[in-house]
Amino acid sequence: MTDFLVRITISLKEGVLDPEASLIRRALENLGFPTGELKTSRQFLVRFHAENADDARKRAEAMCERLLANPVIHRYEIEVMK
Template sequence: MMKFTIDITIGLKEGMLDPEARAIRHALSNLGFPTDNLSTARVFQITLDAPDSDAARDRAEEMCARLLANPVIHRYTVEVRS
């Protein structure tokens, strides 16, 4: 078994309304920071034991499917670092 650190980034699918991003963009604009676009995402950085990098990735994707992400509204990326 080896230790792997995995970054799981979960954001909203294209076209989903993101009222929080809209509010932040508005607040930044009021502070004098205009932006063309702003989106938000969550990152879960996880350290776990796995036999190899592919197994670590599979486990992370299963965590997304089972708990972390809602497949109706979320897209996610999994990045395995050794």
């Protein structure tokens, strides 16, 4: 078993409304920073034991499916860093 550092990024699927992003865009515009686009996402940097990089990715996927992401509205990206 080796120690792996995995970056999991969870964002909203294309087409899902992001009211928080709209609010932030409006606030930025009021402060003098107009933006053409603004997307929000959540990132988790997780360290855990796995057999190999492939196993680390599978475990991270399972973490997303079972806890971190809501498959109805979220998409996730997994990057095995080390």
